[in-house]
Each structure stands twice: as structure tokens, then as C-alpha cells.
Amino acid sequence: MTRSRRLATAFAIVAAMVAGGSGCTVIPVTGPYTVNNDEGGGDPLNKPFQRMIAIPPQPQWGAEDTIRGLQAAMAAYQDDPSILARYLTAEARAKWSAAGPVRVIQDAYEVTVPPPRESETSMKVTFKAHMAALINEDDSYKPTAGLWERPFELVKMPDGYRVSSLPPGLLLTESDVARAYRPTNLYYVNRSTQDRLVVDQVRLRLNTTETFAQTVLERLLQPPTESLRGAVTSSFPSDTKIESIRSGEDRVIINLSGSLDTLDLSAEETLRGQIRNSLNKNEVAKGRIIEILVDGEAYTVDRPDSDDQWLDDDVGDSAYYVDKGAVHYLTKDGRGGAVAGAAGEQREGYSHFAVSAGPNPLIAAKTSTGISVAGLVAEGVWQEVIQGADLTPPTWNRDGSLWTYDGKNGVLLKYDPARTRVEPVEVPEELDKLDVKQFRIARDGVRVAVTTGENTVQIGALTGEGAGTKLGNLQFLTTTESENEIRDIAWRDDENLLVLVQASAGQTLNEINVGDGETVGVPLKDRLQSVAAFQDQVLADVVTQGGTKLMALNLDQQAWDVKIESNAGTPLFPLG
Structure with a gap:
């Protein structure tokens, strides 16, 4: 039997029945619980997935089969170490640890085996x-490129090859992750x-011994990923535990324990918001009543038709565009x-407009001497609130x-309209040099996108609060070739940044998920x-021979439609 046929056999039958080959048996697992719906539209508490059943090394395997079997055993390690x-x-068992990033x-990977020697009892394979990514210990997923090459030492023993030297950590393929993580x-x-609420994207491994709902909530009780440390908090006391999660025809019942203050209505509302969105946004318990108990006693109920203001940006249908320095409303018809x-009067020297949110928005603009602000009311006048020539x-x-x-002085400035004061905000030391x-x-008020130089974007967070607010947690997001220029960036939502x-050779417009780095190209026709x-809603302005026109992206057709044919420049949405 050839090696390829042996491997196919190994993937087809259970380990105890395998006589040759290497790898894992894939068994569909639906999980211990589901939410049943008489109408057939129920959401499961668990996510269907494929469970990997590892196969132990076989005496007749060669070095390559052993290494491939080892990698497959890593895919099943969490279920059966x-x-x-x-x-x-x-000796290798005593030294090796699964700790560290995955x-x-x-x-597709290669295992290079040296030519065999008759008397050889050990060998080193490559x-x-x-690389595709790292799943860090905080469960964050970070795309990573480049070649990963490591030597593995094997020893020939009476019952086959064994690995005598193994780098720490687990090594999974993209297919392994697609099967076992969400x-x-x-x-x-x-x-x-x-x-x-602020979203924090992680990759969670599906667990055969608990529902996905429990996996999600258990992780929610832990601190956020490194990108949001110090920038967010939680309504759950540190000693909170998930005692049980049960489901019925139209509801999910979650029993918590810990030092929850059952009389604190604000904490109750926040806790409901965290649980509802952390389940529903992951297609778990969606459309179900969520009953929350504390030590078995009724605490609060979240109904699917109740208002949820936790992701509201107070933006509404507001949209604007600029024509010759004058700001105009953008309507559905154009x-x-x-x-x-x-702000509605034409004038030169004002650019890079930005609009605040809320019922009484303010508009800001950059000039040659600083940043000016005006109210969108009849008596509103431009007033310079921040001075500087390199802002x-x-x-x-x-x-x-x-x-x-302020690039000249290397300082981040914050202006508070209520107190009419400008205050410096602490930034990482390395930012001063960029x-x-x-x-x-x-729009979540936490994440920040920073472009440095002509071709690099970093993502950070506003950590702390009040006078202790500072910019931190900077992480690389994307870069371009040195001869290219990042012309503009815009937040589409809490997770995605347009670059x-x-x-x-032309322009590219990419939408990048700041949580996992997934990048999707947006088709372009005009510059x-x-x-x-x-x-x-995605808007852009295009320079034509007759002036400027405003374009809107049709997401369904992935094409741009003309919103205003002429005399319509820079588009604006509040915040972002």
C-alpha cells in the first residue's frame, strides 16, 4: 500500500482500527444542547463543528508520516492530549509545553527527510x-506572513519513530482552525x-464538553484582549461564575454566582447588554428571551424586542458634503x-471638516493656523479653538x-467645548518619533486609527479615564509599498476601517477588520x-472636468452610483 493510500485510510476510520497512515478522524459533533423551536427557526446554544480524533503513531510509519501524524495530533490536543x-x-514529553501562541x-506544508542510512537510529527532518496567523494567549487572531521552518529530531525505536525535540506550542493548519475555532x-x-459597548474579536475553540454559549460567556468573564486593556471595563465582578445555562422553547436561562449587587440597576442594565450582544451577535440565543439568575434567584430578564442602546452612536440619518468650503446636508435624494x-457659507482656507454627534452637532475644520469650530445654528460662527500649523x-x-x-510639538491635543480648554494627552514614546x-x-470612543508616514496604519486605544486618559496599545494594522501613499482612512463601524x-498604477480601497486583519477590496472605477x-453607507468624492461629484457605494452590486452629479465635494458622517 502506498503512503498516500495509507494516509487516506487513516482519515477514514477510527484510531483503534487503523493499521497504517497518519492523521485524524473527523467526526461531526453537534454538542450537548440545542434550543428547540417548534417553528423550526431555533438558534442552537452550540455551534456544529467537526471533532478531530487523533491517531497514535504506527510502527510501520516512516519519518514523514510520523511528523504529519504529530501535526494532526496537535489539532486534536485540546480534546485529547x-x-x-x-x-x-x-525526555521530549518532560520538556515540551503547549503554552504560548498557537x-x-x-x-500545504513540506517535511524534508534526509536520505536513509541503514545503521542510523536518529535523524533530523525539516x-x-x-505562516498564516497567530492565535495569541489572549485569544486574539493576528495574521502573520513569512516562511516558518524548524528542525524536528526523531529517534527510531522498536515501535516506530518518536520525536525527541519539539518546539513549544501548538502548530495548526488553517483547516484545523476552521474546523475547531470560531x-x-x-x-x-x-x-x-x-x-x-465596545467589541473585542477573539477566536474561541469549540469545546466538546460545553455549549458554545457557555464558552462565550466564560471568556466574557475574563479580561479583554491586549488591544483593549485599560480602555474597557465590565459589569461582572471578578468572582462571577457561570453555574449553568439551560434552554427552553423560547428562552435561555443563565444562572450566575458571585458578588453581583442585585440592587444596582445600572449594573443590571449593563450586564444584560453585555450578555445579549455577546450571544446574539454570534448567532447564539438570537430572538430568545434571556433570563438571568443569581444563585438560582431571579435577577433580570432581557427580551428580544426590548430597546438596546448599547451600540447606538447617536448619528441617525445625518450626512453632509462640502461645496467650496460650505457644508451642506445630504438627503436621500441627494x-x-x-x-x-x-459653516454653511462658502469660504476659502477651510478643509478637512469633521462633525460631532448628538442633537446639537458642532463642525470642525482645519485652517492654516489651527482648528476652528462652529455650531450648526443661525448664530454659529467659526472660532479657532486649537492653534498650530502642523496639526x-x-x-x-x-x-x-x-x-x-500636533506634529511640530509631538503632542496629542484634546479640546473640551464644555470647558473651552485644550489639554495634552499622553502618547506612547515611539509615536513622538513618527x-x-x-x-x-x-465611534465606540475607544479605538483609534493612526497613520504614520505615507504608508503605515496602526490601531490603538484611548485608555484610562478623565485626566488619566492616554493613547496606548498601539498595534500594526497595515502598510503599503514605500512609493505608495495612504490618502485617507475612515471608520465604517466598530470593527472595520476603510483605507x-x-x-x-492607480488606487485601492480596502476594508480591514481591525480585530483579525481580514482585508476585503472595494472595487473602484474613478479616482x-x-x-x-x-x-x-460609504461615500466618496471624485474630481471631474466640471468640478466634483459625490458617489455612493452600492454594497449589493459592489458598484458606485452617482449621488450628486456636480458641485459636491468631501462627504461627512458624524464621528468616525
Whole structure:
């Protein structure tokens, strides 16, 4: 029997019946619980997945089969660690640890085996693969490129080859991760404003001994990923435990224990928001009543038709565009009238406009001497609130504050309209050495996108609160070729950032998920000047021979439609 046929056999039958080959048996698992719905539309508490059953090493396997079997045993390690141990010598078992990031490689990899020698009892083989990602110990998923190459030492024993030297950590293929992990959105609370949930994307491994609902909530009780440390908080006391999760025809019953204050109505509302969104946004218990108990006693009930303000950005249907320095409303039909006050008057020298949220929005603009602000009311006038000749375009936070980075002095500035004060905000030391071009706060009031130089985007977070607020947790998101330029960035929602890149060959517009780095290209026909977005709405302005026109992205058709044919420049949405 050839090696390829032996491997096929190994994947087809259970380990105890295998006589040759290496790998895992794949068994569909639906989980111990489901939510039954008489109408057939019920959401399971668990996610269907394929369970990997590892196969122990076989005496007749060669070195390559042994290494491939070892990798497959890593895929099943969380369910059954005993099989992986059987691939190792006693010394290797004593030294090896599964701790650390999970390396994710592309499915196709090579195992290079040296020519055999009759008297040889040990050999060193080379494992070559292309990296795809890391799943860090905080469950964050970070795409990673490059070649991963490591030597593996094997010893020939009476019952076959065993690995005598193994790098620490688990090594999984992309298919392994697709089978056993699920992208999961967890929801924490904006530490500063306490009025908004902030999404934290992780990769959670499906567990054969508990429902996915329990896996999600158990992880929600833990701290957020490193990207949000210090920026968010939780309504769950540190000693909270999930005692049980049960389901009925139309409801899910969650029993908690711990030092929850059952008389604190604010904490109760926040807890309901965290649980509801962390389950429903992952298609778990969606449309179901969620009953929450504390120590078996009724605590609170979340109904699917109840209002959920925790992800509200107070933006509504507001959209604007600029024509010759005058700000106009954008209507569903296109062109609207100029806004009230000085902001609606045509003038030169004002650019990079930004609009705040809420019922009484303010508009900010950059000039040659600083940042000016005006109210969108008849008596509204432009007033310079931040001075500086090297400032980034202004950006509003959901708390009503206005932000910009002063490149000349290397300081992040925050203007509070209520107190008419400008305050410096602490930034990481390395940012002082970089050429900051853009600084954009997401609508959740926590995440920040920063472009440095012409071709790099980093994602950070506003940590702390009050006077202790600072910019931290900077992580690389994307970069372009050195000859290219990042022309504009815009937050579409809490998870996705639009990045417009100008290259010599043309433009690209990418939507990048800041949680896992997934990148989706947006088709372009015309050359865009700037881009603005809010949820499913994406707008851009295009320079034509007759002036400027405003375009809207049709998401269904993945094409751009003309919104306003002429005299319509920079589009604006509140925040983002």
C-alpha cells in the first residue's frame, strides 16, 4: 500500500482500527444542547463543528508520516492530549509545553527527510510551512506572513519513530482552525463614558464538553484582549461564575454566582447588554428571551424586542458634503441645503471638516493656523479653538471632545467645548518619533486609527479615564509599498476601517477588520479624493472636468452610483 493510500485510510476510520497512515478522524459533533423551536427557526446554544480524533503513531510509519501524524495530533490536543504525548520520547514529553501562541500555517506544508542510512537510529527532518496567523494567549487572531521552518529530531525505536525535540506550542493548519475555532465578538464597556459597548474579536475553540454559549460567556468573564486593556471595563465582578445555562422553547436561562449587587440597576442594565450582544451577535440565543439568575434567584430578564442602546452612536440619518468650503446636508435624494450659520457659507482656507454627534452637532475644520469650530445654528460662527500649523485633521469623540495631533510639538491635543480648554494627552514614546499624518477615533470612543508616514496604519486605544486618559496599545494594522501613499482612512463601524491608497498604477480601497486583519477590496472605477462611511453607507468624492461629484457605494452590486452629479465635494458622517 502506498503512503498516500495509507494516509487516506487513516482519515477514514477510527484510531483503534487503523493499521497504517497518519492523521485524524473527523467526526461531526453537534454538542450537548440545542434550543428547540417548534417553528423550526431555533438558534442552537452550540455551534456544529467537526471533532478531530487523533491517531497514535504506527510502527510501520516512516519519518514523514510520523511528523504529519504529530501535526494532526496537535489539532486534536485540546480534546485529547494523550495522543500527542505518544509521539514524543520521555525526555521530549518532560520538556515540551503547549503554552504560548498557537501558530497557524497554510494547509500545504513540506517535511524534508534526509536520505536513509541503514545503521542510523536518529535523524533530523525539516518542517517548512508558510505562516498564516497567530492565535495569541489572549485569544486574539493576528495574521502573520513569512516562511516558518524548524528542525524536528526523531529517534527510531522498536515501535516506530518518536520525536525527541519539539518546539513549544501548538502548530495548526488553517483547516484545523476552521474546523475547531470560531471568530467571536465579545462586548465590554467603554471605560470612559460607560454608555457604549465596545467589541473585542477573539477566536474561541469549540469545546466538546460545553455549549458554545457557555464558552462565550466564560471568556466574557475574563479580561479583554491586549488591544483593549485599560480602555474597557465590565459589569461582572471578578468572582462571577457561570453555574449553568439551560434552554427552553423560547428562552435561555443563565444562572450566575458571585458578588453581583442585585440592587444596582445600572449594573443590571449593563450586564444584560453585555450578555445579549455577546450571544446574539454570534448567532447564539438570537430572538430568545434571556433570563438571568443569581444563585438560582431571579435577577433580570432581557427580551428580544426590548430597546438596546448599547451600540447606538447617536448619528441617525445625518450626512453632509462640502461645496467650496460650505457644508451642506445630504438627503436621500441627494443635494440638500446649506447648514445654518457660518459653516454653511462658502469660504476659502477651510478643509478637512469633521462633525460631532448628538442633537446639537458642532463642525470642525482645519485652517492654516489651527482648528476652528462652529455650531450648526443661525448664530454659529467659526472660532479657532486649537492653534498650530502642523496639526492632523480634527476628529470628534463620542463624549463631545475634539482631538488632533500636533506634529511640530509631538503632542496629542484634546479640546473640551464644555470647558473651552485644550489639554495634552499622553502618547506612547515611539509615536513622538513618527510622522503622524492622520488620527481618527472610532465611534465606540475607544479605538483609534493612526497613520504614520505615507504608508503605515496602526490601531490603538484611548485608555484610562478623565485626566488619566492616554493613547496606548498601539498595534500594526497595515502598510503599503514605500512609493505608495495612504490618502485617507475612515471608520465604517466598530470593527472595520476603510483605507484608501494611492499608487502609481492607480488606487485601492480596502476594508480591514481591525480585530483579525481580514482585508476585503472595494472595487473602484474613478479616482477618489476622500472617503466617509457609517455602517452600510460609504461615500466618496471624485474630481471631474466640471468640478466634483459625490458617489455612493452600492454594497449589493459592489458598484458606485452617482449621488450628486456636480458641485459636491468631501462627504461627512458624524464621528468616525
